Amino acid sequence: MAGPTTAERGERQQLDSGPPRPPRIGWPPLSRTRVIVILVGLTLLAGGTLWTLYGSQWLRVERVTVSGTDVLTPAQVREAADVPIGSPLISIDTDAIADRLRRKLPRIDSIDVTRSWPDGIDLKVTERKPVLVVEKGGEFVEVDDEGVRFATVRTAPKGVPTLEITRGPAASLRRFGTERLAREAVRVVAVAPAAVGRDLRTVKVRSYDSISLELSGGRTVDWGSSEKSRAKAATLKALMKASPGARHFDVSVPTAPASSGS
Known part of the structure; x- marks a missing residue:
């Protein structure tokens, strides 16, 4: 009896070995020499980058630019910032500079410190604006819109009302x-x-519940506490329009306002 033919033997071997494998796709295996060359190249690249950032003279701080100042001068800001000229730009701690500026110059409300490649530091300043001043010893302490006392000046800023906290109830x-x-x-x-703001001269605080406003022309406003202030503002605006000759206004209870004097 004749044995299997060559074609039959090939077909049986293919069945025994399972389905045909797909061709391998990808990079050919790297030789040891090629791996070493690649690693050396990456090391040199990293070393060159580090040297460029930290060791070269190309990327070092040469200038400090200040913008946004009003009362402060750029020279004051640069001096307080104390940026190390000549240091690698990448090594500058921008957060530390911002903290230092806020600590040394309380007039600064916010400060944006950024690197300006290849050789600069930019300081963008936002100053606090006084909304009230407190007279103290012949000078004036400026108070911003958050109630922060941030600077003492010899002359009161024009158009900024005075705050007086008088001796009210000790409690x-x-x-x-x-x-x-x-x-x-x-x-x-x-x-x-707005009309009140333009004419406001003094804000007197006797206690939490007793705040009054003194306007130009000898006019006064009893405001009470700061609670429901928006309602009180709307009531005062309507009351002043209805009684333009009045000298005294009381909006401490906005639902029951009163005016008097002429």
């Missing part, structure tokens, strides 16, 4: 403190009608 001062009462005054100023 109110113990409970709230002068800083809290100053913030309450700021809240009132922030929502006062």
Whole structure:
């Protein structure tokens, strides 16, 4: 009996070995020499990059640019920033510079410190703006819209009203403190009608519930506390329009306002 033919034997071997394998796709295996060459190249590239950033003279701080100042001068900001000229630009700690500026110059509200490649540091300043001043020893302490006392000046800024925290009930001062009462005054100023803001001369705070405004022409406003200030502002605006000759306005209870004097 004759054995299997060559074709039959090939077909049986193919069945025994399973389905045909797909051709291998990908990079050919790297030789040891090629791997070493690649690693050496990457090391040199990394070393060159580090040297360029930290060791070369091309990327070092040569200038400090200041923008956004109003009362402060660029020279004051640069001096307080104390940026190390000549240091590698990549090594500059921008957060530390920002913290240093806010600590040394309380007039700064926010500061943006950025690297300006290849050789500069940019300082973008936003200054605090006074909304009230407190007279103290012949000078004036500026208070911003958050109630922060940030600077003392010899001359009061033009158009900024004075804050007076007078001796009211001792319990109110113990409970709230002068800083809290100053913030309450700021809240009132922030929502006062524009016409009142233009004529406002003094904000008097006797206690948390007793805030009054003194306007030009001897006019006064009893505001009460800073609670419901928006409603009080709207009521005062309507009251002043209805009684243009009045000298005194009371909006401490906005649902029951009153005006008097002529």
